[in-house]
Amino acid sequence: MGGEKMNEVIVYHGGTEIIEHPICQFGRPNLDFGRGFYVTDLCQQATNWAAQVADRRKMAPVLNRYRLNREAILAEGRCKIFKAYDRDWLEFIVDSRQGKPVADAYDYIEGGVANDRVVDTVNLYMAGLMDINTALTRLAQHQPNNQMCLLNQAITDKYLIFDGIQKL
Secondary structure, eight states: OTTGGGGEEEEEEEESSOOSSOOGGGSOSSOTTOSSEEEBSOHHHHHHHHHHHHHHHTSOOEEEEEEEEHHHHHHHSOEEEOOSSSHHHHHHHHHHHTTOOGGGGOSEEEEOOOOTTTHHHHHHHHTTSSOHHHHHHHHTTSOOOOEEEEOOHHHHHHHEEEEEEEOO
């Protein structure tokens, strides 16, 4: 057990509820990386998301904090890592948002968020109003934020440990 803590990264899940035991299949369908439990290693990104959700729901924001043994997941699970807003990422996001079960092949997916900086490009491409090369050129101008989607409940239970809530 001693060496495991060194492999852990701190990740966050923003929302309006304390979530000590995340359920992977509870989320909405057709999200970027499918129906799973989403976290990020970027505290500000999770804080911003918590504020948006809280504002929409007229509730107080909550920032859940977890320890994630990412190395163990990468070694044990079926993983997909997107390092950039590239063709592979764009096609995966489009397929997911169109309800295709592309995430079903994975236990863990990590990569850029289709957030308000890039979602217009994604939507224009999906609607056929922008070709792939123009979309990729526009996407290349942005440094991706980071999201991690846990899709396998057993792996989530084993490697994502609730570490309390963080004050906002």
